[in-house]
Amino acid sequence: xxxxxxxxxxxxxxxxxxxxxxxxxxxxxxxxxxxxxxxxxxxxxxxxxxxxxxxxxxxxxxxxxxxxxxxxxxxxxxxxxxxxxxxxxxxxxxxxxxxxxxxxxxxxxxxxxxxxxxxxxxxxxxxxxxxxxxxxxxxxxxxxxxxxxxxxxxxxxxxxxxxxxxxxxxxxxxxxxxxxxxxxxxxxxxxxxxxxxxxxxxxxxxxxxxxxxxxxxxxxxxxxxxxxxxxxxxxxxxxxxxxxxxxxxxxxxxxxxxxxxxxxxxxxxxxx
Amino acid sequence: xxxxxxxxxxxxxxxxxxxxxxxxxxxxxxxxxxxxxxxxxxxxxxxxxxxxxxxxxxxxxxxxxxxxxxxxxxxxxxxxxxxxxxxxxxxxxxxxxxxxxxxxxxxxxxxxxxxxxxxxxxxxxxxxxxxxxxxxxxxxxxxxxxxxxxxxxxxxxxxxxxxxxxxxxxxxxxxxxxxxxxxxxxxxxxxxxxxxxxxxxxxxxxxxxxxxxxxxxxxxxxxxxxxxxxxxxxxxxxxxxxxxxxxxxxxxxxxxxxxxxxxxxxxxxxxx
DNA sequence: CAATGTGTAAAGCTC
DNA sequence: GAGCTTTGCACATTG
Numbered sequence: 054x055x056x057x058x059x060x061x062x063x064x065x066x067x068x069x070x071x072x073x074x075x076x077x078x079x080x081x082x083x084x085x086x087x088x089x090x091x092x093x094x095x096x097x098x099x100x101x102x103x104x105x106x107x108x109x110x111x112x113x114x115x116x117x118x119x120x121x122x123x124x125x126x127x128x129x130x131x132x133x134x135x136x137x138x139x140x141x142x143x144x145x146x147x148x149x150x151x152x153x154x155x156x157x158x159x160x161x162x163x164x165x166x167x168x169x170x171x172x173x174x175x176x177x178x179x180x181x182x183x184x185x186x187x188x189x190x191x192x193x194x195x196x197x198x199x200x201x202x203x204x205x206x207x208x209x210x211x212x213x214x215x216x217x218x219x220x221x222x223x224x225x226x227x228x229x230x231x232x233x234x235x236x237x238x239x240x241x242x243x244x245x246x247x248x249x250x251x252x253x254x255x256x257x258x259x260x261x262x263x264x265x266x267x268x269x270x271x272x273x274x275x276x277x278x279x280x281x282x283x284x285x286x287x288x289x290x291x292x293x294x295x296x297x298x299x300x301x302x303x304x305x306x307x308x309x310x311x312x313x314x315x316x317x318x319x320x321x322x323x324x325x
Numbered sequence: 326x327x328x329x330x331x332x333x334x335x336x337x338x339x340x341x342x343x344x345x346x347x348x349x350x351x352x353x354x355x356x357x358x359x360x361x362x363x364x365x366x367x368x369x370x371x372x373x374x375x376x377x378x379x380x381x382x383x384x385x386x387x388x389x390x391x392x393x394x395x396x397x398x399x400x401x402x403x404x405x406x407x408x409x410x411x412x413x414x415x416x417x418x419x420x421x422x423x424x425x426x427x428x429x430x431x432x433x434x435x436x437x438x439x440x441x442x443x444x445x446x447x448x449x450x451x452x453x454x455x456x457x458x459x460x461x462x463x464x465x466x467x468x469x470x471x472x473x474x475x476x477x478x479x480x481x482x483x484x485x486x487x488x489x490x491x492x493x494x495x496x497x498x499x500x501x502x503x504x505x506x507x508x509x510x511x512x513x514x515x516x517x518x519x520x521x522x523x524x525x526x527x528x529x530x531x532x533x534x535x536x537x538x539x540x541x542x543x544x545x546x547x548x549x550x551x552x553x554x555x556x557x558x559x560x561x562x563x564x565x566x567x568x569x570x571x572x573x574x575x576x577x578x579x580x581x582x583x584x585x586x587x588x589x590x591x592x593x594x595x596x597x
Numbered sequence: 598c599a600a601t602g603t604g605t606a607a608a609g610c611t612c
Numbered sequence: 613g614a615g616c617t618t619t620g621c622a623c624a625t626t627g
Contacts, residue, residue, distance in 0.1 A: 089445065102466070126452040130400075131463070136398070177397065193374040257601070468605095563616080
């Protein structure tokens with residue numbers, strides 16, 4: 054290997070890419086590889102697709118991930134192979150050909166470059182692991198999980214009738230029933246079971262139907278009267294109609310409300 | 326502008342990127358831009374995230390799409406902004422900073438490069454339009470739509486009791502009801518209405534619940550007995566249980582079965 | 598614009 | 613591994 058990553062080849066010949074890039078793509082360990090150029094692509098697997106000539110960007114990641122992006126548009130790749138997959142480079146009729154194969158299921162992408170504008174090998178670094186001690190810590194907030202926690206800690210802010218969890222809060226979240234796992238299960242001041250389904254985005258009819266399945270399951274299994282509450286920033290019209298029809302309720306909660314509430318001590322903390 | 330796309334800058338200074346790349350990023354028309362290097366990233370919008378230092382690949386597409394990929398792993402980007410969005414480059418404390426903002430909703434990604442391994446501007450080409458006369462035609466097969474068409478053309482292969490569509494097949498597909506739009510609605514030899522829900526992947530309990538909502542709606546609206554059939558390559562255990570509990574049926578059909586059947590004239594075509 | 602459903606969905610988590 | 617849910621889901625289509 055003449056060059057050490059990172060390096061870039063500008064308008065390389067297929068042979069040059071093969072000679073200088075392939076060792077880093079196939080070796081152990083693998084290095085991130087990016088190839089940009091005019092190409093066509095074929096995919097065979099669960100479905101099947103053909104993409105005509107366009108400028109695209111191929112990315113091969115060391116975990117095996119392969120993605121091929123159209124250079125002009127779309128957040129979604131034209132073709133891809135999630136890890137675990139392997140990529141191979143070869144030349145064919147004067148063209149550079151990249152073949153990617155998934156190792157777990159039969160899916161293949163074949164990219165034929167008529168012209169390579171650039172090929173590069175990048176240095177290895179860390180992934181986006183969410184382990185907080187990782188150098189590349191990735192943290193995200195305003196999630197579904199944070200909304201659930203907020204509800205457990207402030208049930209009365211969702212509905213005044215809701216009682217705080219009895220015993221450990223974990224026993225009130227992700228509660229299994231015959232229809233699946235309910236986000237939150239509490240009791241109200243009348244002693245009724247209250248099943249709560251949480252959505253971080255506007256809730257649609259599927260969310261309401263999911264809640265109903267849980268409510269039905271709890272009624273059947275526990276033989277008591279059960280309330281169902283959908284907690285979401287908003288609901289669609291069809292969702293609201295379904296809720297009303299089946300005697301279910303909904304309360305508004307935005308992901309950003311949660312963060313604001315958690316940011317600092319509330320006035321209540323000082324007033325006791 | 327000293328250079329014409331495509332061109333590549335290897336280990337450029339932030340100022341060089343600004344001078345040579347920014348005009349193509351901000352100009353009219355815009356060109357595809359790729360920047361790879363060690364960076365951190367922050368996102369604020371529907372949610373909020375922070376990503377520590379790692380080698381990443383930023384792609385700015387002329388339609389406004391922005392994606393930031395970790396170079397080591399994952400099919401999904403670390404951060405992104407779908408179109409319509411705009412990106413701006415600037416320098417800050419000796420670092421190159423890329424700011425991407427969505428134009429329709431308040432969402433921002435800020436990428437700070439500690440080190441730029443490569444920056445490139447690619448030529449403009451065509452998108453992946455599915456218009457068949459486009460130079461970059463994108464065609465895909467084994468889709469949900471093809472499965473629906475197969476069922477309309479070969480109803481008895483799904484279930485021997487199913488009758489062919491009466492009149493134009495369009496009247497039997499995407500049939501509206503109060504609960505939504507049913508994929509296929511046919512009649513069986515006993516004159517019963519049959520609502521068919523089609524899934525191209527293994528069907529789960531949500532698919533079964535969706536079918537039940539349609540069946541209930543048709544019963545209510547038409548006041549007749551209605552069958553419900555889920556057509557899928559496979560169903561989960563929970564799905565099967567739900568179907569059985571609610572008197573619904575399922576039949577196996579794989580996306581690849583459809584293609585095979587359509588590929589050429591069947592023996593039946595010759596036998597009359 | 599909202600609403601609905603599909604996707605080669607991917608990814609994460611639990612059992 | 614199957615099964616289920618979430619995703620900053622994206623995306624297309626239709627009203």
